[in-house]
Amino acid sequence: MNKTIEVTTNKPTSLVAVSSLSKRDTVISILIIGLLFFIFGFVSWVNAILIPYFKIACELTHFKAYLVTFAFYISYFFMSVPASFFLKKVGFKKGMMFGFWTMAVGAFIFVPAAYTRTYEIFLIGLFTIGVGLAILQTAANPYITVLGPKERAAQRISIMGICNKGAGILAPIIFAAVILKANDTELFTQLATMGEAEKNTALDALIRRVIVPYTCIGVVLLGLGLLVRYSPLPDINTEQETAEVALANSDKTSILQFPHLILGAFAIFLHVGTQVIAIDTIIGYANSMHIDLMEAKVFPSYTLFVTICGYILGIIFIPKFISQVNTLRLFTLMGAVFTLFILFAKGQVSFLGHTSDVSIWFVVLLGLANSLVWAGIWPLALDGLGRFTKIGASVMIMGLCGNAILPLFYGYFADAYDVRTAYWVLFPCYLYLVFYAFRGHRIRSWK
Known part of the structure; x- marks a missing residue:
């Protein structure tokens, strides 16, 4: 028997079951969550241009420039679990409103940071935007994961990925x-020859x-x-349990008792880190091939376009032609192989108007390898959590601090x-993702 039961402890009465939603309600919900993922993407991936921009304007090393991603994403580590309790207390939609407003505060902090050209204040603004995003992501990811049949979760997540x-x-x-x-290309060239006062004036204006x-x-x-x-x-109940799941979890008292969830959160940590490295470092890699910023600025878009192609493949082929788990296995292996090509491929190639080392196009292709990893990990990691789903999702969102640390x-x-x-930083990350795809997600006990 696979009867669905409700877990009502400490839950507002306004929560509704997914099964009670009409097809129209489900479609509207997917469209609204799609809008949220569009906002997540716009605010997050603008960092790809902020990194080289701040590197020039604030005269930074590579390490200091990547503090952009650190400040932005480390907030997920600190805020994800508090965000889950906050959302439970104030409700889904009100909590998301506060998430957007927190992001707005972070955006406004850029104004005094720019007037004083103080990098540390920019980092505070980025951290604040990340706090708001942590609240929104903690709400939206489990929501879209349970909003329909489990075997089609990767399809829905792929649609969100396209947004x-x-x-x-x-x-x-x-x-x-x-x-x-x-x-600006001429300006960037002239900066090295300017006097201190003239250079400061130019950088302040920039x-x-x-x-x-x-x-x-x-x-x-x-x-x-x-x-x-x-x-x-609608404020849906993301923590419904079947009778079978409720029985299996009856002796569980902590989220740490779900190895496949903890291992999945670490997989998310590594996955998002590899993804942001592929996108946020490609401009700097292009610069090393003497492709200037004005021309190199389009490379993150190439990587993201290839990622979208992967999402479209996921929507078409999952689960009709290939299962979620086999897709995860294929794409993690692809990431490991492409990393080796980045490191060892030789030769020049002209493509899309750019003449460059062939290896940069394998950085672009990492977008394809990364495309269906997130969608593959989430359903596997949240499987069978029942009443622990919300806190499990917040642990998964904590994994997004990989975006902060790996760069x-x-x-x-x-x-x-x-x-x-x-x-080389990428290679061991993909090896672990391969392990999770083949073995880690099946581990249900630490014994």
Whole structure:
């Protein structure tokens, strides 16, 4: 018997069961969550252009430049578990409103940071934006995972991925169009020959270009908070249990008693780190091949476009032609192979108007390898958690701090060796992801 039961302890009466939603309610919910993932993507992937931009404007090393991703994503480590309790207390939609408003505060912090050209204040702003995103991600990811049949979760997550990465394609291009000018290549060349006072004046003018776009972003985020708060999005119960799951979990008292969840959270930690390295380092890698910033700015969009192609393949083929778990196995293996090509492939190639070392196109192809890993890990890690689903999701979201930490390792090795050798950081990450895909997700006891 596979009867569904409700866990009602400490739950607001406004929560509804997924099974009670009509097809129309489900479609509306998916569209609204898709909008949220678009916002996540736009705000997150603009970092790909902020890193080289701050590196020039604030005169940073590779390591210090990657503190952009550290400040942005380390907030997930600190905020994910508190966010789950916060959402349980105030409700799904009200909590998401506060998440958007927190992001807006972070965007507004860019204004004083730009006026003083103080990198540390920019990092505070990025951390604050990350806090807001942690609240939103803690709500949205388990929501979309349970919003329909379990075997089609990867399909739904792939649709969200298209929204996220589609915004990621647009964000660097739009942001670069706003803050970069046609004659900036000449300016960047001249900085090395300028006197201290002249250079400071030029850099002050350069950094203040972020004021208008981030003020606009802050205003939009305030409006989106109100929009979601009063939207028809239902507060669904993400912690329903079947009788079988309830019986299996009857002796469980802690989320730490679910090895497949803990191992999955570490897999997310490594996966998101590899993903952000592939996107946020590619401009610097292109610069090492003497491709200037004005031309290299499009490379993150190439990587994200390939990622979207992977999502489309997932929507078409999962689960009709290939299961979620076999897809995860295939794409993690692909990531390990592409990493070796980045490190060892030789030769020049002309493609899409760029003449470069062939290895940079394998960095682009990491976008394909990474595309269906997130969608594969989430359903496996949350499987069978029942009443522990919400806290389990927050542990998974904590894993997003991999975006903060792994790029620092890349930056350290890029300074110590070179930007190509630093891609060795990726290889052990993909090996662990292969382990989780084949074995780790099946471990249900620490014994």
